[in-house]
Structures are given as structure tokens and as C-alpha cells.
Amino acid sequence: MSYGSGGYNPYQPAGAGYNDGYSAPPGAYPPQNAQVSPEAQRWFNMVDRDRSGKINAEELQRALVNGRGEHFSDTSCKLMISMFDNDASGTIDVYEFEKLYNYINQWLQVFKTYDQDGSGHIDESELSQAFIQMGFRFSPEFIQFLVKKSDPQNRKEVSVDQFIVVCVQIQRFTEAFRQRDTQQNGVITIGFEDFLTVALGCSV
Amino acid sequence: MSYGSGGYNPYQPAGAGYNDGYSAPPGAYPPQNAQVSPEAQRWFNMVDRDRSGKINAEELQRALVNGRGEHFSDTSCKLMISMFDNDASGTIDVYEFEKLYNYINQWLQVFKTYDQDGSGHIDESELSQAFIQMGFRFSPEFIQFLVKKSDPQNRKEVSVDQFIVVCVQIQRFTEAFRQRDTQQNGVITIGFEDFLTVALGCSV
Numbered sequence: 001m002s003y004g005s006g007g008y009n010p011y012q013p014a015g016a017g018y019n020d021g022y023s024a025p026p027g028a029y030p031p032q033n034a035q036v037s038p039e040a041q042r043w044f045n046m047v048d049r050d051r052s053g054k055i056n057a058e059e060l061q062r063a064l065v066n067g068r069g070e071h072f073s074d075t076s077c078k079l080m081i082s083m084f085d086n087d088a089s090g091t092i093d094v095y096e097f098e099k100l101y102n103y104i105n106q107w108l109q110v111f112k113t114y115d116q117d118g119s120g121h122i123d124e125s126e127l128s129q130a131f132i133q134m135g136f137r138f139s140p141e142f143i144q145f146l147v148k149k150s151d152p153q154n155r156k157e158v159s160v161d162q163f164i165v166v167c168v169q170i171q172r173f174t175e176a177f178r179q180r181d182t183q184q185n186g187v188i189t190i191g192f193e194d195f196l197t198v199a200l201g202c203s204v
Numbered sequence: 205m206s207y208g209s210g211g212y213n214p215y216q217p218a219g220a221g222y223n224d225g226y227s228a229p230p231g232a233y234p235p236q237n238a239q240v241s242p243e244a245q246r247w248f249n250m251v252d253r254d255r256s257g258k259i260n261a262e263e264l265q266r267a268l269v270n271g272r273g274e275h276f277s278d279t280s281c282k283l284m285i286s287m288f289d290n291d292a293s294g295t296i297d298v299y300e301f302e303k304l305y306n307y308i309n310q311w312l313q314v315f316k317t318y319d320q321d322g323s324g325h326i327d328e329s330e331l332s333q334a335f336i337q338m339g340f341r342f343s344p345e346f347i348q349f350l351v352k353k354s355d356p357q358n359r360k361e362v363s364v365d366q367f368i369v370v371c372v373q374i375q376r377f378t379e380a381f382r383q384r385d386t387q388q389n390g391v392i393t394i395g396f397e398d399f400l401t402v403a404l405g406c407s408v
Contacts, residue, residue: 074278088356142397149404152292166404173403177396188399192381192390193346199377200353200370203407 040098047097054091057081066159067120076161079168080104107167111160121157123147130163136170172202244302251301258295261285268365271324276365283369284308311371315364325361327351334367340374376406 036044047063048055057077064072083103084096092100114130115122122130128143138146148154150162158166176198180188190198240248251267252259261281268276287307288300296304318334319326326334332347342350352358354366362370380402384392394402 082356088358090356139397142401145401145405152286152294154292169404169407170400173400174396177399181396186396187393189391189393192378192385193343195381195392196374196377197346197349199403199406200373201349202403203373 036094036098040101041094043101044094044097052091054089054093055081055097056091064161066161067115068159070159072161073165076165079165083168104164107164108160110167111163119157121155121159122163123157127158127163131170134167136174169202173198176202240298240302244305245298247305248298248301256295258293258297259285259301260295270363270365271319272363274363277369280365280369283372287372308368311368312364314371315367323361325359325363326367327361331362331367335374338371340378373406377402380406 043063044055047059049059049062057074057080060081061071061074061077064077066072080100080103081090081092084092084100086096110130110133111122114126114133116126124140124143124147127147128138128140131138131143146166147156147158150158150166177188180190180194247267248259251263253263253266261278261284264285265275265278265281268281270276284304284307285294285296288296288304290300314334314337315326318330318337320330328344328347328351331351332342332344335342335347350370351360351362354362354370381392384394384398
């Protein structure tokens with residue numbers, strides 16, 4: 001994978017037609033607001049292709065390409081929008097976008113750290129290292145399971161969008177588990193309906 | 205909702221262009237096989253728009269419309285394909301399709317039973333009745349949670365594709381729970397990694 005000639009850029013433009021239809025220069029639209037960084041504003045303008053002032057999952061997906069040259073998955077784009085879409089409209093505005101932009105950049109930094117061979121995807125060993133760094137000690141079998149779950153095509157590697165999804169899922173489930181693990185011993189006792197609520201509520 | 209003038213048809217054609225591009229009459233392609241019912245074969249031919257002999261989630265989605273006149277969700281179509289896609293190719297052949305066809309029809313019969321007002325979607329009360337019939341006793345709060353989870357747009361109703369997804373999820377999680385509920389008392393004790401495996405493994 002190349003992360004773009006200008007360094008590690010989270011928003012790899014998806015092809016030459018990326019900026020089609022724009023007459024205004026990046027940053028000139030919508031009205032500038034001092035609270036949004038120029039960089040986030042510039043990316044927002046490029047991603048918001050219909051210039052609605054809102055970005056939906058489809059627009060986000062069109063703008064994001066992983067290390068395999070594939071667009072980010074539906075799941076990952078919907079997940080990322082939903083995390084910052086406070087009014088459940090399915091879209092985010094420029095202020096919400098800035099938070100998403102920073103969020104993605106943080107994950108990309110983590111991913112880049114563990115993508116030791118710079119291939120644009122991480123293998124089992126690199127994923128295991130990443131989780132250790134995040135404070136998890138998972139068995140090799142569980143790491144294998146995660147890789148297989150993340151990449152159904154069984155390439156035994158995880159791309160950056162798959163990585164974001166699996167990390168968000170594990171964070172959510174871990175938080176739900178921790179709340180119930182009152183003795184902090186890694187084991188919980190849980191009833192059927194509560195189990196279903198956690199399982200369904202935290203799933204992407 | 206109208207379920208089509210010809211009765212309760214699971215495969216409502218999605219608009220007039222549905223059968224575009226076909227010169228062969230339904231049933232004439234691919235080579236007939238005695239093991240596939242003529243009805244399933246006919247639907248397969250119509251859904252397989254590119255005549256590849258395989259159906260993917262996009263083709264399925266194009267062919268299925270719920271009671272709101274919306275295409276079935278991405279999630280539901282991917283889920284249904286994945287359930288019968290034995291070689292994890294992302295597609296199903298006509299034999300796998302016949303199983304899916306029967307499967308969808310069974311769910312539609314269940315859905316129709318509980319859609320008492322024939323609206324094409326079911327409300328909390330109807331969903332609660334459906335689960336009771338399936339042998340579940342859920343609290344009103346959990347039913348509310350399910351409806352909200354199923355329909356993020358908060359219309360307080362569940363369409364047939366959302367119904368299929370929620371039922372499959374609950375079946376999967378229930379099976380995983382039951383395997384661990386050795387005393388059959390509705391409570392399990394579960395470790396962190398096993399919890400994550402169930403939560404991630406059964407999620408759609």
C-alpha cells in the first residue's frame with residue numbers, strides 16, 4: 001500500500017474524478033467557522049460531493065480507499081457515521097465530521113504502527129501486537145478468529161477499515177463486559193435478556 | 205402494504221424494469237435440474253440479472269421490496285446470502301437459492317401471521333406476540349429495545365427485512381447462550397474471551 005505521496009493520508013482520494021463538480025476551491029465552502037480546522041473543512045468539502053452541507057455513509061465510502069485499493073466497507077462507513085451522528089439522521093455536519101476526521105486519523109496512526117512491513121494490511125502477528133499494546137492479552141486462536149471474522153475472503157490479513165470495525169466492536173463489548181465484571185476477574189454471570197441486550201446493542 | 209395482487213409473494217418485483225434484458229422465458233435458463241422446484245428456478249432466473257448462474261447480495265436486494273416500498277436492507281441481503289453461501293464466495297447458486305427461497309417464505313408466513321392489521325410492518329405488540337409464539341418471554345423494555353435497534357429511524361415499527369435480521373440474530377445468540385446454560389436456568393457464567401467470541405461470532 002502507498003499511503004499517498006504526501007504521507008499518511010486518511011482520505012485517499014478515490015480516483016481522478018474525486019473532485020468533479022466543484023467550482024469553489026477547497027475551503028471556500030461552506031462558510032468558514034473558526035471552530036473547524038482548515039484541514040477538516042477542506043476534506044469535508046471534498047467528501048460532500050452533492051454540497052448538501054451533510055455527509056452520509058455513501059459519500060464517506062466514495063472518498064475512502066484502503067490498502068488494497070478497495071473502498072472502505074459499507075459496515076465501516078456506516079459505523080463511523082453512526083458514531084458521530086448525534087441526531088440519528090444518517091448524516092453528519094462539518095462539526096461532527098471534524099470529530100470523525102480526528103478519530104480516523106488516530107486509528108490510522110495505530111494501524112500504521114503495527115503495519116510493520118508497510119503492506120497496508122496487518123496479519124495475525126501484527127494484529128496480536130496491536131491488541132497487546134491496547135492492553136488486551138488474546139489467545140492465538142482468538143486472534144485467528146478475529147482475522148477470519150474481519151476478512152471473510154480468508155486472505156489472513158486485515159485492512160484498515162476492517163481494523164477500525166473490529167477495534168470498535170471489541171471496545172464496545174469490553175466496556176459492556178467490564179461493567180458487569182464487578183470482581184474484575186475476567187468472568188461474569190449474566191442472564192439471558194441482559195446477554196441479548198449486550199450482544200445486540202453493541203454489535204455493529 | 206400490499207403483498208402483491210397474487211397473494212403473499214416473497215419476491216415482489218422491484219418495479220417494471222425487473223425482468224429487463226431477458227430473452228429466455230422464465231424457467232428456460234439455466235439447464236433445468238429435477239432437484240430444484242420450478243418456482244424457485246423461475247425466481248432464480250429473474251433475480252440473476254446478469255445471468256451469471258450465481259446470485260449475490262446486490263442482485264437479491266434489487267429483487268426484494270418490503271412493506272414500505274423500500275428495498276430490503278444491505279444487512280438483511282448479505283445475511284441471507286451468507287447463510288446459504290457454503291463456499292464463502294459471496295454468491296449462491298440455484299440449489300442454495302432454493303433453500304434461501306424456502307427460508308424466506310417461512311419467515312414471511314410467520315411475519316404475515318403477526319402483521320395483524322396487514323400494514324406490512326409490525327409494531328411492538330405484534331413483535332411481542334411473535335416472540336411468545338416462538339417460545340420467548342421478553343420484557344416490554346426488551347421488545348422496545350429490539351424495535352428501536354431494528355429501525356434506527358424510530359418509526360416504532362419493524363419491516364419484514366428488519367424482522368428477518370432480528371430473528372436470525374436472536375436465534376444465533378440464543379443457541380450460543382443455551383450451549384453455555386448447562387443448568388437451564390437462564391443464567392450463564394462466561395469468561396471474557398468466550399464472551400467476545402460469542403458476541404462477535406453471532407453478530408450479523
